[in-house]
Amino acid sequence: MVREEVGEIGRDDMLIDGVETEQKPNNEVPDGFNVNYLKIYYGKFFPYADMHKWMSYGNDGKHPGCDQSYFGRREFSFTLDNDIYLRFQSFNNVPELENAIKEKCPFKIDIGPVYSVDPAKRHAYAQSGDNVFTPVERELIFDIDISDYDDVRFCCSGADVCPECWPLMTVTIKVIDTALRDDFGFNHILWVYSGRRGVHCWVCDGKARRMTNEQRAAITEYLHVHKGNENSLKKVTLVGQSLHPFLGRSYTEVLKDFFEEKFISSQNLFSDEERYEKILEMIPDESITSELRGKWQDNKRVRDDINVVRWSHVKHLLQSSKHKGQGIRKCVEEIVFTFTYPRLDLEVSKHMNHLLKAPFCIHPKTGRVCVPIDPKHCEEFDPSGVPTLSKLLEELNMGALGTGGEDELDNTSLGESIRYFRTSFLQPLLKSCKEEIESSYTAKIQQSKNSLNW
């Protein structure tokens, strides 16, 4: 998958070693991604201890309610240089995790569920019969990929993204994040840049981790509005007299403004016939569409943005046609939803045993670090500004790395991401995990006391 990009290894090696010897005048590291860079990244940058703390969910503490086997039952999987795929790796502590990663130098690390037994020993258990090997906990995860929006973006396609279409991801984060917090009451949510063309979401509340597949599917369906009909562009049909409060809120608070103020202009949705025909196709009323076509035919120059003007024509006609009934007036919303509403990869979210790439991996095609995204400031996130492997190595060459300890990475461009991860995600998460462990332990003690009294 990535081999063709590995090259010029020998020369770069020296440069990197230069850190310890003398500073070379030129600290630049050639762009790109290769095994040797990756080795250094895993040696100096990857936040093993933080990952371990996260994945332990408080069970690495001293409290008698802690489940010491917890972290060891988590599946990790590695994709190696030559596309070799190692599943069901498991580790008991930070050093084991760290050594394995440093030794194998995986191009990609995926995180799976916590199983009933140590996944590395699943075969042994299978024989004993009693302890079935089955996933017992898993974060609720979402995977959103911008290539799923190819029918509504005209700036790029496939794996490419640019500042014109990336905001679709921002919209996704806002809509989903709000629903997860306000509707479902989740608090510990981590958004991560996938390194290239999308975002991942990890919902880590205890309640979320312990959900059944059925419950995961319910949330996923709740959040899902597109119906996969390849034959028509209109992929959203809204029924009923009004929108469900969740959809209504998403529409008024996020989608509508984004569509009208940014998207129609940035994608030139109405600039030429081919594009606006796609939208007219979504309107099931001949008289309206022909009126609009007539209006737009002469192509007369307008002072304002033509996209905005034409969209206002559409809205005006659709919403003023009182005699036409619900179906027509809802068309405005359907168009906006079709273009901007989040498109989720449903299967990933519905099942406990799906794997998802770990944060802080490096994307082998872009060399970018999969850094967390703060949903509160997701508009400011710019994929092209994400630290890259070569940038980090340059900084290393310039001596930006601290001398060990917690804040070692502070002065590198990864520093901010790590700080965010720790203070905004990890600390509150671990605090609530501790409380949960304590309270369930007390409940258990209480219960056994009660049963003794009987």
Place this chain on the structure above:
Amino acid sequence: MEIVGSRRKNSSFSSADDAAVVSTIPLYRSAPELEVRLDDFELYAIHRLRVLKGISDGLSRGKKPNEMENLTKELWKVNMRNSEASEVANKDIISHYVLRLVYCREEELRKWFLSMETTLFRYRFQLETTDAQRALLKEFDLPYKAVSNAEYESVKEKLNQVVRSIGQPLSSADTIYYKVPFEQVPDLVATRRVFIFKGYAYVAMNQVVSLLMTQYRSHLSKALVLTNRKWTSMILEQEKDRLTPIVEALSTSYLGPDYSQPREYGEISLKDIDQVAKSSFPLCMRHLFEKLREDHHLKHGGRMQLGLFLKGVGLKLDDALAFWKAEFSRKVGAERFDKEYAYGIRHNYGKEGKRTDYTPYSCQKIISSTPGVGDHHGCPYRHFSEENLRAALDKMGVGNRAVQDVMDKVRNRHYQLACTLTFEAIHGASCDAGINHPNQYYNDSKNILESRVRATRMVDTLMYAEV
């Protein structure tokens, strides 16, 4: 709790002397201490099984909730009545517990039973009077309280928005809502039929059945696991002369709709059979049929698959014997047929051997069979080479474009979808429920063809009238 109006007439399930506030639906929380005659043991179970199979049939045909409600009512009435009123309740409970024994022993069986029983519960509940529903709700002893007036006022607007969004009439102010963790009502969450706030779903009184279903299901699910343990550790051995054989026999019955009794198209006679095979047999049966005509022989797997199918189609035992004999005797002679093969056919019709009523094979069973050399049974979409399948489809008259679509499905191993597409291509009509059973294929095909015959007759009549 405040009771708002009565939405329904008296339940048809209720026995005559039913007190108004008692529900007739037992929750099956503890095994009955009842004396059961062995005959009843089996009979009751079969009757309940008919109800469950009917429900499963209805679901797989995509029946809507109100149709399901009527269907359930009908099935229950037909199968579960008893001349003595007191026996009605006993029969309900006994049959449920017997089927627990039958269906506890494998994951697949458990799943099926669980989902059919839960569905049965759902519609029975909906058919109860409001009073009886409340009584049952109490019996469940759920830890949820009705939303207080003050809280209701604060979220009223959102609740009404949900009601409008699912196209229901606005509820009156005294509608009761329960606030429950959203995890308890996944079906309502998935379809956005509830307002959800900070992890809690506001479940209206008329949606409460979802909540109860979750409870009912989880209780039954746990119970089935326990029953299974008990079965393997005790009952199996203790009852090996009495219950075990009955339970085993019950559990081999096929899980889908029952096609062993040709219901929809009464009969098929020998003189029509070739014609009908061409027009309405699915490929798997057509292939067997043609091979039989060609080779005058089929191996065991083929005889079973085709024989039971023909039984389901409505071929009577005598005709079946004649049909098979006509072919086989050309190859092995009439005498050998009578000696070696007639038994098997009579057996299929339940005339020989014991108790087992052989039901026609479902697609699932056929698809998962493993035909060997010289066998012609199985599902062509799965077991034919691409080349042979293309040729067969061509022969059936499936157009080029459609063949492509079919092959696509086959490549993705969606054999039943491939079969559905074939059906649609040949009949020029859609088959929304999909093909799940060769006899369903046959019935659906007949349905379409007969209605066309009727239609052309109409046209003929009209045309003559005009002349």
